[in-house]
Amino acid sequence: MSSRAPLDHFWAVIPAGGAGTRLWPVSRSSAPKFLLDLTGSGRTLLQATVDRLAPMAGPRCLVVTGRAHREAVLAQLPELGPDDVVAEPSARDSMAAIGLAAAMLERRDPEAVLGSFAADHVIPESEQFASAVQAAYRAAQQGWLVTIGIEPTHPATGFGYIRAGDPVPGLSEVRCVEEFVEKPTTEVAAGYVEAGYRWNAGMFVVRPGVLLDLLAETDPEFAASLRAVAAAPDTLEEVWPHLPKIAIDHAVAEPAAAAGRVAVVAGRFGWDDVGDFASLADLLAGSGLKVLGEPTLVRSIDASGLVIPAGGRTVAVIGLEDVVVVDTGDALLVTTLDRAQEVKKIVAALSEDGHDELI
Structure with missing residues:
Protein backbone atom coordinates (compact mmCIF):
# COMPACT_ATOMS: atom_id res chain seq x y z
CA MET A 1 0.00 0.00 0.00
CA ARG A 268 6.53 4.11 -17.40
CA PHE A 269 4.42 1.30 -16.03
CA GLY A 270 2.81 -1.85 -17.31
CA TRP A 271 -0.61 -1.27 -18.83
CA ASP A 272 -3.18 -3.46 -20.54
CA ASP A 273 -6.73 -2.74 -21.62
CA VAL A 274 -7.60 -6.48 -21.58
CA GLY A 275 -8.93 -6.18 -25.09
CA ASP A 276 -9.31 -9.88 -25.88
CA PHE A 277 -8.51 -13.37 -24.62
CA ALA A 278 -4.94 -13.23 -25.97
CA SER A 279 -4.33 -10.13 -23.86
CA LEU A 280 -5.97 -11.80 -20.89
CA ALA A 281 -3.78 -14.90 -21.26
CA ASP A 282 -0.67 -12.71 -21.24
CA LEU A 283 -1.76 -11.19 -17.92
CA LEU A 284 -2.11 -14.52 -16.13
CA ALA A 285 0.86 -16.12 -14.43
CA GLY A 286 2.22 -19.46 -15.48
CA SER A 287 2.89 -21.23 -18.75
CA GLY A 288 1.29 -23.88 -20.91
CA LEU A 289 -2.46 -24.05 -20.44
CA LYS A 290 -3.52 -21.17 -18.16
CA VAL A 291 -6.73 -21.32 -16.17
CA LEU A 292 -8.87 -18.42 -14.96
CA GLY A 293 -11.22 -19.88 -12.39
CA GLU A 294 -11.24 -23.20 -10.58
CA PRO A 295 -8.15 -25.16 -11.75
CA THR A 296 -9.51 -28.53 -10.59
CA LEU A 297 -12.15 -28.30 -13.33
CA VAL A 298 -9.50 -28.42 -16.09
CA ARG A 299 -7.64 -31.50 -17.34
CA SER A 300 -5.08 -31.25 -20.12
CA ILE A 301 -2.46 -33.20 -22.04
CA ASP A 302 0.10 -31.45 -24.25
CA ALA A 303 -2.00 -28.27 -24.49
CA SER A 304 -1.40 -24.54 -24.19
CA GLY A 305 -3.56 -21.45 -24.19
CA LEU A 306 -6.38 -20.36 -21.90
CA VAL A 307 -9.36 -22.09 -20.31
CA ILE A 308 -12.12 -20.39 -18.31
CA PRO A 309 -14.33 -23.08 -16.73
CA ALA A 310 -17.06 -20.71 -15.56
CA GLY A 311 -19.88 -23.18 -16.19
CA GLY A 312 -18.92 -25.52 -13.36
CA ARG A 313 -18.19 -28.43 -15.71
CA THR A 314 -14.91 -30.24 -16.23
CA VAL A 315 -13.08 -29.08 -19.36
CA ALA A 316 -10.52 -31.42 -20.97
CA VAL A 317 -8.05 -30.24 -23.64
CA ILE A 318 -5.70 -32.62 -25.46
CA GLY A 319 -3.00 -31.83 -28.00
CA LEU A 320 -4.04 -28.26 -28.85
CA GLU A 321 -1.71 -25.25 -28.84
CA ASP A 322 -2.75 -21.68 -28.10
CA VAL A 323 -6.38 -22.69 -27.67
CA VAL A 324 -9.08 -20.64 -25.96
CA VAL A 325 -11.95 -22.49 -24.28
CA VAL A 326 -14.57 -20.53 -22.36
CA ASP A 327 -17.49 -22.37 -20.79
CA THR A 328 -20.19 -20.34 -19.02
CA GLY A 329 -22.90 -22.98 -18.89
CA ASP A 330 -25.23 -21.28 -21.37
CA ALA A 331 -22.50 -20.70 -23.97
CA LEU A 332 -19.27 -22.36 -25.07
CA LEU A 333 -16.52 -20.58 -27.00
CA VAL A 334 -13.64 -22.40 -28.66
CA THR A 335 -11.09 -20.40 -30.63
CA THR A 336 -7.35 -19.69 -30.70
CA LEU A 337 -5.28 -16.90 -29.24
CA ASP A 338 -4.49 -15.70 -32.78
CA ARG A 339 -8.18 -15.39 -33.67
CA ALA A 340 -9.30 -13.92 -30.33
CA GLN A 341 -10.07 -10.51 -31.86
CA GLU A 342 -12.81 -12.11 -33.96
CA VAL A 343 -15.00 -13.04 -31.00
CA LYS A 344 -16.83 -9.73 -31.44
CA LYS A 345 -18.15 -11.04 -34.78
CA ILE A 346 -19.95 -13.84 -32.96
CA VAL A 347 -21.55 -11.29 -30.62
CA ALA A 348 -22.66 -9.21 -33.60
CA ALA A 349 -24.17 -12.29 -35.26
CA LEU A 350 -26.03 -13.28 -32.09
CA SER A 351 -27.41 -9.76 -31.86
CA GLU A 352 -28.58 -9.83 -35.47
CA ASP A 353 -30.31 -13.15 -34.84
CA GLY A 354 -32.14 -11.76 -31.82
CA HIS A 355 -30.32 -13.81 -29.15
CA ASP A 356 -30.20 -10.91 -26.71
CA GLU A 357 -30.27 -13.29 -23.76
CA LEU A 358 -26.78 -14.47 -24.71
CA ILE A 359 -25.14 -11.07 -25.10
Whole structure:
Protein backbone atom coordinates (compact mmCIF):
# COMPACT_ATOMS: atom_id res chain seq x y z
CA MET A 1 0.00 0.00 0.00
CA SER A 2 1.28 3.46 -0.96
CA SER A 3 2.21 5.88 1.83
CA ARG A 4 1.50 8.90 -0.38
CA ALA A 5 -0.78 11.59 0.99
CA PRO A 6 -3.85 12.36 -1.13
CA LEU A 7 -3.44 15.25 -3.56
CA ASP A 8 -5.35 18.39 -2.62
CA HIS A 9 -8.72 18.58 -4.40
CA PHE A 10 -7.83 15.68 -6.71
CA TRP A 11 -10.86 13.68 -7.85
CA ALA A 12 -10.81 10.26 -9.49
CA VAL A 13 -13.32 10.08 -12.34
CA ILE A 14 -13.91 6.54 -13.59
CA PRO A 15 -15.92 6.01 -16.78
CA ALA A 16 -17.27 2.46 -16.45
CA GLY A 17 -18.86 1.45 -19.72
CA GLY A 18 -18.54 -0.89 -22.67
CA ALA A 19 -19.60 -4.51 -22.96
CA GLY A 20 -16.18 -6.02 -23.73
CA THR A 21 -17.53 -8.01 -26.66
CA ARG A 22 -14.13 -9.58 -27.44
CA LEU A 23 -14.32 -11.29 -24.03
CA TRP A 24 -17.70 -12.94 -24.68
CA PRO A 25 -19.18 -15.13 -23.22
CA VAL A 26 -17.51 -14.14 -19.92
CA SER A 27 -18.22 -10.45 -20.45
CA ARG A 28 -21.87 -9.71 -21.22
CA SER A 29 -23.96 -6.56 -21.47
CA SER A 30 -25.43 -7.47 -18.06
CA ALA A 31 -22.00 -8.17 -16.53
CA PRO A 32 -19.32 -6.28 -18.50
CA LYS A 33 -15.64 -6.84 -17.98
CA PHE A 34 -15.12 -3.98 -15.52
CA LEU A 35 -17.37 -5.80 -13.04
CA LEU A 36 -15.35 -9.03 -13.34
CA ASP A 37 -12.19 -10.34 -11.67
CA LEU A 38 -10.16 -11.12 -14.78
CA THR A 39 -6.75 -11.33 -13.13
CA GLY A 40 -7.48 -13.82 -10.36
CA SER A 41 -6.64 -11.17 -7.74
CA GLY A 42 -9.94 -11.37 -5.91
CA ARG A 43 -10.78 -7.80 -7.00
CA THR A 44 -12.74 -6.81 -10.09
CA LEU A 45 -11.16 -4.48 -12.63
CA LEU A 46 -13.34 -1.64 -11.29
CA GLN A 47 -12.34 -2.31 -7.69
CA ALA A 48 -8.67 -2.48 -8.67
CA THR A 49 -8.98 0.87 -10.45
CA VAL A 50 -10.43 2.50 -7.33
CA ASP A 51 -7.74 0.85 -5.18
CA ARG A 52 -5.04 2.26 -7.47
CA LEU A 53 -6.41 5.81 -7.34
CA ALA A 54 -7.28 5.90 -3.63
CA PRO A 55 -3.78 6.97 -2.46
CA MET A 56 -4.06 10.12 -4.63
CA ALA A 57 -7.79 10.85 -4.40
CA GLY A 58 -8.72 9.53 -0.97
CA PRO A 59 -12.53 9.32 -0.81
CA ARG A 60 -13.01 11.72 -3.74
CA CYS A 61 -14.29 9.49 -6.53
CA LEU A 62 -17.02 9.68 -9.19
CA VAL A 63 -17.97 6.64 -11.25
CA VAL A 64 -19.99 7.24 -14.42
CA THR A 65 -21.71 4.07 -15.61
CA GLY A 66 -24.79 2.81 -17.41
CA ARG A 67 -28.08 2.78 -15.58
CA ALA A 68 -28.21 -1.03 -15.74
CA HIS A 69 -24.93 -1.31 -13.82
CA ARG A 70 -25.36 1.36 -11.14
CA GLU A 71 -26.51 -1.01 -8.40
CA ALA A 72 -23.70 -3.48 -9.16
CA VAL A 73 -21.15 -0.65 -8.98
CA LEU A 74 -22.53 0.51 -5.63
CA ALA A 75 -22.43 -3.08 -4.34
CA GLN A 76 -18.78 -3.50 -5.38
CA LEU A 77 -17.79 -0.08 -3.98
CA PRO A 78 -19.61 0.30 -0.66
CA GLU A 79 -17.30 3.15 0.28
CA LEU A 80 -19.02 5.35 -2.33
CA GLY A 81 -22.26 7.17 -1.65
CA PRO A 82 -25.24 7.28 -4.05
CA ASP A 83 -24.18 10.71 -5.33
CA ASP A 84 -20.77 9.32 -6.28
CA VAL A 85 -22.14 6.92 -8.91
CA VAL A 86 -23.68 8.69 -11.88
CA ALA A 87 -26.01 6.65 -14.10
CA GLU A 88 -26.09 7.49 -17.80
CA PRO A 89 -29.54 7.00 -19.38
CA SER A 90 -27.77 5.70 -22.53
CA ALA A 91 -24.24 5.33 -23.88
CA ARG A 92 -23.04 8.61 -25.42
CA ASP A 93 -19.27 7.86 -25.53
CA SER A 94 -16.55 9.30 -23.33
CA MET A 95 -16.99 13.07 -23.86
CA ALA A 96 -20.49 13.08 -22.41
CA ALA A 97 -19.54 10.83 -19.49
CA ILE A 98 -16.36 12.67 -18.52
CA GLY A 99 -17.86 16.04 -19.36
CA LEU A 100 -20.83 15.48 -17.05
CA ALA A 101 -18.47 14.48 -14.22
CA ALA A 102 -16.44 17.64 -14.91
CA ALA A 103 -19.56 19.81 -14.79
CA MET A 104 -20.60 18.24 -11.48
CA LEU A 105 -17.14 18.73 -9.97
CA GLU A 106 -16.94 22.30 -11.22
CA ARG A 107 -19.90 23.03 -8.95
CA ARG A 108 -18.99 20.69 -6.09
CA ASP A 109 -15.34 21.73 -5.71
CA PRO A 110 -14.17 24.93 -7.46
CA GLU A 111 -10.52 23.96 -6.88
CA ALA A 112 -10.89 20.43 -8.24
CA VAL A 113 -8.48 18.65 -10.55
CA LEU A 114 -9.97 15.52 -12.07
CA GLY A 115 -8.15 12.45 -13.29
CA SER A 116 -10.17 10.30 -15.69
CA PHE A 117 -9.15 6.62 -15.86
CA ALA A 118 -11.11 3.78 -17.45
CA ALA A 119 -12.55 1.14 -15.13
CA ASP A 120 -11.31 -1.85 -17.11
CA HIS A 121 -7.55 -1.37 -17.44
CA VAL A 122 -4.85 -3.37 -15.65
CA ILE A 123 -1.83 -1.51 -14.21
CA PRO A 124 0.36 -3.63 -11.95
CA GLU A 125 2.95 -0.99 -10.93
CA SER A 126 0.94 1.27 -8.63
CA GLU A 127 3.87 3.39 -7.46
CA GLN A 128 5.01 4.24 -11.01
CA PHE A 129 1.41 5.00 -11.91
CA ALA A 130 1.07 7.31 -8.90
CA SER A 131 4.25 9.18 -9.87
CA ALA A 132 2.87 9.83 -13.35
CA VAL A 133 -0.46 11.02 -11.96
CA GLN A 134 1.31 13.41 -9.58
CA ALA A 135 3.29 14.93 -12.45
CA ALA A 136 0.09 15.28 -14.52
CA TYR A 137 -1.69 16.85 -11.54
CA ARG A 138 0.99 19.54 -11.21
CA ALA A 139 0.64 20.43 -14.90
CA ALA A 140 -3.16 20.41 -14.71
CA GLN A 141 -3.02 22.89 -11.84
CA GLN A 142 -1.32 25.28 -14.28
CA GLY A 143 -4.18 24.99 -16.77
CA TRP A 144 -3.00 22.21 -19.07
CA LEU A 145 -5.09 19.35 -20.35
CA VAL A 146 -2.73 16.48 -19.53
CA THR A 147 -2.67 12.93 -20.82
CA ILE A 148 -0.50 10.04 -19.65
CA GLY A 149 1.15 8.37 -22.63
CA ILE A 150 2.08 4.72 -22.22
CA GLU A 151 5.56 3.60 -23.24
CA PRO A 152 4.97 1.09 -26.07
CA THR A 153 6.18 -2.47 -25.66
CA HIS A 154 5.61 -3.32 -29.35
CA PRO A 155 4.25 -1.69 -32.53
CA ALA A 156 0.59 -2.22 -31.69
CA THR A 157 -2.03 -1.38 -34.31
CA GLY A 158 -4.97 -1.32 -31.89
CA PHE A 159 -4.07 1.94 -30.14
CA GLY A 160 -3.75 5.57 -31.15
CA TYR A 161 -0.39 7.25 -30.58
CA ILE A 162 0.83 10.54 -29.08
CA ARG A 163 3.71 12.57 -30.49
CA ALA A 164 5.42 14.61 -27.78
CA GLY A 165 7.32 17.83 -28.35
CA ASP A 166 9.26 20.21 -26.13
CA PRO A 167 9.21 20.10 -22.32
CA VAL A 168 6.71 22.32 -20.54
CA PRO A 169 8.67 25.17 -18.87
CA GLY A 170 9.21 24.47 -15.18
CA LEU A 171 7.88 20.91 -15.42
CA SER A 172 10.71 18.63 -16.51
CA GLU A 173 8.53 15.49 -16.55
CA VAL A 174 5.89 17.02 -18.81
CA ARG A 175 6.07 17.63 -22.55
CA CYS A 176 3.81 19.46 -24.97
CA VAL A 177 1.70 17.24 -27.23
CA GLU A 178 2.33 17.96 -30.87
CA GLU A 179 -0.19 15.51 -32.30
CA PHE A 180 -2.58 12.65 -31.62
CA VAL A 181 -2.50 10.08 -34.41
CA GLU A 182 -5.05 7.38 -35.19
CA LYS A 183 -4.51 3.62 -35.10
CA PRO A 184 -1.73 2.88 -37.61
CA THR A 185 -0.68 -0.02 -39.81
CA THR A 186 2.01 -2.33 -38.45
CA GLU A 187 4.71 -0.66 -40.55
CA VAL A 188 3.68 2.83 -39.45
CA ALA A 189 3.38 1.72 -35.82
CA ALA A 190 6.96 0.41 -35.91
CA GLY A 191 8.11 3.84 -37.04
CA TYR A 192 6.14 5.50 -34.26
CA VAL A 193 7.72 3.26 -31.62
CA GLU A 194 11.20 3.95 -32.97
CA ALA A 195 10.51 7.70 -32.98
CA GLY A 196 9.43 7.69 -29.33
CA TYR A 197 5.68 8.06 -29.75
CA ARG A 198 3.47 6.84 -26.90
CA TRP A 199 0.26 4.89 -26.77
CA ASN A 200 -2.88 6.91 -26.12
CA ALA A 201 -4.62 5.08 -23.26
CA GLY A 202 -7.35 7.68 -22.77
CA MET A 203 -6.03 8.92 -19.41
CA PHE A 204 -6.68 12.62 -18.81
CA VAL A 205 -5.93 14.95 -15.88
CA VAL A 206 -7.41 18.45 -16.01
CA ARG A 207 -9.29 21.14 -14.12
CA PRO A 208 -13.02 20.64 -14.80
CA GLY A 209 -13.48 24.23 -15.94
CA VAL A 210 -10.54 23.97 -18.35
CA LEU A 211 -12.00 20.83 -19.93
CA LEU A 212 -15.45 22.33 -20.37
CA ASP A 213 -14.05 25.63 -21.68
CA LEU A 214 -12.00 23.72 -24.27
CA LEU A 215 -15.13 21.85 -25.30
CA ALA A 216 -17.02 25.13 -25.54
CA GLU A 217 -14.50 26.42 -28.09
CA THR A 218 -15.52 23.72 -30.59
CA ASP A 219 -19.07 22.91 -29.41
CA PRO A 220 -20.48 25.60 -27.10
CA GLU A 221 -23.93 23.99 -26.98
CA PHE A 222 -22.48 20.67 -25.80
CA ALA A 223 -20.56 22.33 -22.95
CA ALA A 224 -23.56 24.45 -21.98
CA SER A 225 -25.81 21.39 -21.89
CA LEU A 226 -23.45 19.54 -19.55
CA ARG A 227 -23.24 22.51 -17.22
CA ALA A 228 -27.03 22.88 -17.31
CA VAL A 229 -27.54 19.26 -16.29
CA ALA A 230 -25.05 19.63 -13.43
CA ALA A 231 -27.00 22.67 -12.23
CA ALA A 232 -30.38 20.94 -12.58
CA PRO A 233 -29.90 17.13 -12.36
CA ASP A 234 -33.60 16.50 -12.95
CA THR A 235 -33.09 17.60 -16.58
CA LEU A 236 -30.73 14.70 -17.32
CA GLU A 237 -33.39 12.52 -18.96
CA GLU A 238 -34.46 15.34 -21.23
CA VAL A 239 -31.04 16.61 -22.23
CA TRP A 240 -28.96 13.41 -22.43
CA PRO A 241 -30.38 11.88 -25.66
CA HIS A 242 -29.51 15.07 -27.55
CA LEU A 243 -25.83 15.19 -26.55
CA PRO A 244 -23.29 14.34 -29.27
CA LYS A 245 -21.94 10.80 -29.25
CA ILE A 246 -18.20 11.45 -29.49
CA ALA A 247 -14.98 10.45 -27.74
CA ILE A 248 -13.13 12.99 -25.62
CA ASP A 249 -10.09 12.54 -27.88
CA HIS A 250 -11.94 13.87 -30.94
CA ALA A 251 -14.10 16.40 -29.11
CA VAL A 252 -11.37 18.09 -27.07
CA ALA A 253 -7.91 16.51 -27.00
CA GLU A 254 -7.10 16.65 -30.73
CA PRO A 255 -8.20 20.25 -31.37
CA ALA A 256 -6.63 21.40 -28.11
CA ALA A 257 -3.35 19.70 -29.03
CA ALA A 258 -3.36 21.48 -32.38
CA ALA A 259 -3.67 24.73 -30.42
CA GLY A 260 -0.72 23.81 -28.16
CA ARG A 261 -2.76 23.33 -25.00
CA VAL A 262 -2.25 19.61 -24.28
CA ALA A 263 0.65 18.08 -22.37
CA VAL A 264 1.79 14.49 -21.87
CA VAL A 265 3.49 12.67 -19.01
CA ALA A 266 5.37 9.48 -19.76
CA GLY A 267 3.68 6.46 -18.23
CA ARG A 268 6.53 4.11 -17.40
CA PHE A 269 4.42 1.30 -16.03
CA GLY A 270 2.81 -1.85 -17.31
CA TRP A 271 -0.61 -1.27 -18.83
CA ASP A 272 -3.18 -3.46 -20.54
CA ASP A 273 -6.73 -2.74 -21.62
CA VAL A 274 -7.60 -6.48 -21.58
CA GLY A 275 -8.93 -6.18 -25.09
CA ASP A 276 -9.31 -9.88 -25.88
CA PHE A 277 -8.51 -13.37 -24.62
CA ALA A 278 -4.94 -13.23 -25.97
CA SER A 279 -4.33 -10.13 -23.86
CA LEU A 280 -5.97 -11.80 -20.89
CA ALA A 281 -3.78 -14.90 -21.26
CA ASP A 282 -0.67 -12.71 -21.24
CA LEU A 283 -1.76 -11.19 -17.92
CA LEU A 284 -2.11 -14.52 -16.13
CA ALA A 285 0.86 -16.12 -14.43
CA GLY A 286 2.22 -19.46 -15.48
CA SER A 287 2.89 -21.23 -18.75
CA GLY A 288 1.29 -23.88 -20.91
CA LEU A 289 -2.46 -24.05 -20.44
CA LYS A 290 -3.52 -21.17 -18.16
CA VAL A 291 -6.73 -21.32 -16.17
CA LEU A 292 -8.87 -18.42 -14.96
CA GLY A 293 -11.22 -19.88 -12.39
CA GLU A 294 -11.24 -23.20 -10.58
CA PRO A 295 -8.15 -25.16 -11.75
CA THR A 296 -9.51 -28.53 -10.59
CA LEU A 297 -12.15 -28.30 -13.33
CA VAL A 298 -9.50 -28.42 -16.09
CA ARG A 299 -7.64 -31.50 -17.34
CA SER A 300 -5.08 -31.25 -20.12
CA ILE A 301 -2.46 -33.20 -22.04
CA ASP A 302 0.10 -31.45 -24.25
CA ALA A 303 -2.00 -28.27 -24.49
CA SER A 304 -1.40 -24.54 -24.19
CA GLY A 305 -3.56 -21.45 -24.19
CA LEU A 306 -6.38 -20.36 -21.90
CA VAL A 307 -9.36 -22.09 -20.31
CA ILE A 308 -12.12 -20.39 -18.31
CA PRO A 309 -14.33 -23.08 -16.73
CA ALA A 310 -17.06 -20.71 -15.56
CA GLY A 311 -19.88 -23.18 -16.19
CA GLY A 312 -18.92 -25.52 -13.36
CA ARG A 313 -18.19 -28.43 -15.71
CA THR A 314 -14.91 -30.24 -16.23
CA VAL A 315 -13.08 -29.08 -19.36
CA ALA A 316 -10.52 -31.42 -20.97
CA VAL A 317 -8.05 -30.24 -23.64
CA ILE A 318 -5.70 -32.62 -25.46
CA GLY A 319 -3.00 -31.83 -28.00
CA LEU A 320 -4.04 -28.26 -28.85
CA GLU A 321 -1.71 -25.25 -28.84
CA ASP A 322 -2.75 -21.68 -28.10
CA VAL A 323 -6.38 -22.69 -27.67
CA VAL A 324 -9.08 -20.64 -25.96
CA VAL A 325 -11.95 -22.49 -24.28
CA VAL A 326 -14.57 -20.53 -22.36
CA ASP A 327 -17.49 -22.37 -20.79
CA THR A 328 -20.19 -20.34 -19.02
CA GLY A 329 -22.90 -22.98 -18.89
CA ASP A 330 -25.23 -21.28 -21.37
CA ALA A 331 -22.50 -20.70 -23.97
CA LEU A 332 -19.27 -22.36 -25.07
CA LEU A 333 -16.52 -20.58 -27.00
CA VAL A 334 -13.64 -22.40 -28.66
CA THR A 335 -11.09 -20.40 -30.63
CA THR A 336 -7.35 -19.69 -30.70
CA LEU A 337 -5.28 -16.90 -29.24
CA ASP A 338 -4.49 -15.70 -32.78
CA ARG A 339 -8.18 -15.39 -33.67
CA ALA A 340 -9.30 -13.92 -30.33
CA GLN A 341 -10.07 -10.51 -31.86
CA GLU A 342 -12.81 -12.11 -33.96
CA VAL A 343 -15.00 -13.04 -31.00
CA LYS A 344 -16.83 -9.73 -31.44
CA LYS A 345 -18.15 -11.04 -34.78
CA ILE A 346 -19.95 -13.84 -32.96
CA VAL A 347 -21.55 -11.29 -30.62
CA ALA A 348 -22.66 -9.21 -33.60
CA ALA A 349 -24.17 -12.29 -35.26
CA LEU A 350 -26.03 -13.28 -32.09
CA SER A 351 -27.41 -9.76 -31.86
CA GLU A 352 -28.58 -9.83 -35.47
CA ASP A 353 -30.31 -13.15 -34.84
CA GLY A 354 -32.14 -11.76 -31.82
CA HIS A 355 -30.32 -13.81 -29.15
CA ASP A 356 -30.20 -10.91 -26.71
CA GLU A 357 -30.27 -13.29 -23.76
CA LEU A 358 -26.78 -14.47 -24.71
CA ILE A 359 -25.14 -11.07 -25.10
